[in-house]
Amino acid sequence: MIITTPSKVNLFLKVAGKMPDGFHAIETLFVPLHDPADELEIQFSADGKQEIQVECSHPGVPNGEKNLCWKAAKQVLNAMKISDSVSIVIRKNIPVAGGMGGGSSDAGAVITALQKQYGFLEDKGAAIALECGSDVPFFLNPVPSTGFGRGEILTPVEGLQLPEIRIIPMDFPISAKWAYQNLAPETKDDSRSLDDMISALRAGDFASAAELLRNDLAPAAFRKFPLLELTRQKFESENPGWKVQLSGSGATLFAIKSF
Numbered sequence: 001m002i003i004t005t006p007s008k009v010n011l012f013l014k015v016a017g018k019m020p021d022g023f024h025a026i027e028t029l030f031v032p033l034h035d036p037a038d039e040l041e042i043q044f045s046a047d048g049k050q051e052i053q054v055e056c057s058h059p060g061v062p063n064g065e066k067n068l069c070w071k072a073a074k075q076v077l078n079a080m081k082i083s084d085s086v087s088i089v090i091r092k093n094i095p096v097a098g099g100m101g102g103g104s105s106d107a108g109a110v111i112t113a114l115q116k117q118y119g120f121l122e123d124k125g126a127a128i129a130l131e132c133g134s135d136v137p138f139f140l141n142p143v144p145s146t147g148f149g150r151g152e153i154l155t156p157v158e159g160l161q162l163p164e165i166r167i168i169p170m171d172f173p174i175s176a177k178w179a180y181q182n183l184a185p186e187t188k189d190d191s192r193s194l195d196d197m198i199s200a201l202r203a204g205d206f207a208s209a210a211e212l213l214r215n216d217l218a219p220a221a222f223r224k225f226p227l228l229e230l231t232r233q234k235f236e237s238e239n240p241g242w243k244v245q246l247s248g249s250g251a252t253l254f255a256i257k258s259f
Contacts, residue, residue, distance in 0.1 A: 001042045001117075005109040006032040006142050007100040008135070009165065009247045009254045011209070012197045014190070015183055015216040023134070023150045024180050027194045030151075031162060032142040038106055039091040040069075042113050044084050050077055051085040058092035060173075061103075068132055072107040075128045076114040079121060086114070097173030099248030101139065107132045108139025126152070135248075146194065161204040168235060168244065168253035170228070174221055179249035184219035210243035210258035218246040225251065 012029040019025050052074055054067040064070060073086050088110060094102030111125040111132075121128075129136040134150040144162070145154045192214045200208040222229045228251065232244040235255060242255045 001044075001113055003040045003042065003109050003113055004034070005038045005040060005094075005102075005105040005139070006034050007036050007038075007094045007102060007105060008032050008138065008142070009100065010215060011201075011213060011256070012192075012194050013215045013217065013248070014194065015180070015187065019149070025149060026147065026151055028147045028151060029157070029194060029197060030138050030142075030145050030147055030154075031165075032144070033100075033165065033167075036093040036095070036100070036167065038094050038102060040106060040109055040113070041089040041091075042110070043087040044117055045087070046084050048083045049085050050083045052077075053085075053087045054090070055088070056090040056092055058090075058096055060096045061090065061092060068103045068107040068136075069110045072110040072128065072132050072136075073114060075131065076111055076118075076121075076125065079128065080114075080118050082114075082118055084118075095169050095252045097175065098169065098252035099174065099176075099246065099250045100167075100252050101135045101248065104133050104135035105139045105142070108136045108142070111136070112140055146198075157198060160198070160201045161206075162201065163206040163209060164257040166242070166255045166257075167247075168231060168255060170231070170251040170253065172225070172251055174225070174250040176249040179217040179221060182220040182224070183216060184223075186219060187216040190214060190216070206256065207258045210256055213243055213245040213256065215246050215248075217249050221246055221250045228253065 014027040016025040054070045130152045137152040197212040241259045244255045
């Protein structure tokens with residue numbers, strides 16, 4: 001079984017405070033991208049051993065039990081009481097720790113693939129996905145969606161007209177944990193809203209959508225990593241009418257066309 005797994009950007013990401021469980025509550029608009037995308041090759045063996053093998057083409061991504069795909073496969077097999085073995089090969093194209101959901105997308109694809117092979121869980125794997133990571137539930141059904149809570153309370157959004165999006169990859173990662181621990185205080189005064197962004201996109205008003213781009217994780221990242229700000233300024237000066245924002249917790253940047 002060969003699967004192509006999409007990446008994502010958040011055209012809007014507001015951090016709305018901390019929840020009782022210690023996680024941050026967010027309001028976001030997920031948009032899947034089919035480029036860049038990873039490729040997974042999954043093989044099943046009815047050998048009764050329940051051995052899981054995970055190999056990745058990227059040297060910065062762990063193999064075996066430390067890979068999120070291993071955890072996803074293990075939990076699905078256990079939940080279904082399946083003793084088959086699974087082999088997963090990941091061909092990596094999505095930036096690693098780049099804020100585009102690569103690891104989450106791969107894990108979500110594994111959860112879905114195993115259910116297609118063995119039958120669907122009552123919740124379609126939603127609980128396992130959330131245990132694997134906050135972005136993983138989105139990748140069970142990667143369509144433009146709003147996300148609340150940790151991002152797992154998802155509602156598909158129809159009728160959006162999406163602008164052209166370009167990816168600006170960076171050659172260093174940013175830890176999501178660091179990003180949330182270093183939220184900039186000025187984001188509390190940002191009045192841009194998710195509803196306004198959705199309205200602008202439904203109207204095809206890309207000029208307004210460009211001004212409504214919001215990522216509360218971005219200000220701290222731009223301050224800590226000056227290369228991000230320099231890259232943003234250079235891209236926007238060389239490409240009039242394009243607006244650059246940080247993807248998720250970064251460090252990948254993306255630009256949308258405002259005309």
